[in-house]
Amino acid sequence: MAKAEYWKAPEVEELAKKLMGIHHPYITGVNIVYVFSSKVRKRKQNIILASIDKYNERQKMISGGCQLVLEVAKEVWDKLDTNQREAVIDHELSHVLVDDESGEVSLIEHDVNEFGSIIKRYGPYLPSLQLFIADYSKYVDRQLDKPLDVQNHLQEG
Numbered sequence: 001m002a003k004a005e006y007w008k009a010p011e012v013e014e015l016a017k018k019l020m021g022i023h024h025p026y027i028t029g030v031n032i033v034y035v036f037s038s039k040v041r042k043r044k045q046n047i048i049l050a051s052i053d054k055y056n057e058r059q060k061m062i063s064g065g066c067q068l069v070l071e072v073a074k075e076v077w078d079k080l081d082t083n084q085r086e087a088v089i090d091h092e093l094s095h096v097l098v099d100d101e102s103g104e105v106s107l108i109e110h111d112v113n114e115f116g117s118i119i120k121r122y123g124p125y126l127p128s129l130q131l132f133i134a135d136y137s138k139y140v141d142r143q144l145d146k147p148l149d150v151q152n153h154l155q156e157g
């Protein structure tokens with residue numbers, strides 16, 4: 001298999017900075033490198049669209065203080081629409097946590113890790129799942145508040 005190639009991703013950086021300003025203002029001071037990768041990675045059966053990883057102390061020193069690297073598979077990125085791109089980058093930024101006191105940067109796991117089939121059989125059986133479903137309901141409500149022509153446009157994709 002050919003080696004993966006990496007290059008800077010200014011369009012990802014631009015989108016990330018926009019989203020930070022809106023949804024993640026507490027991480028604007030974190031030093032993140034944004035890269036495209038030529039390789040589409042897989043974990044189990046799932047394609048990894050993007051990932052965010054921490055630099056170790058040695059990498060931090062060599063790179064001149066970079067703390068995180070946000071990597072996006074270019075091949076997948078090219079197939080995503082604007083809304084999907086925003087969601088993917090917002091998702092990656094949601095992994096980042098900055099400690100109020102120490103300023104230490106860490107990465108957190110997803111709110112929910114569940115199979116669709118289990119939700120289908122048992123419903124949201126844990127508080128974390130109920131919160132997740134409630135968040136989805138809020139999204140649906142917001143869509144229904146929009147004018148009809150916008151709703152139709154959303155359905156068309």
Ligand SMILES: [Zn+2]
Nearest residue numbers: 091092095110
């Ligand atoms: Zn994630």
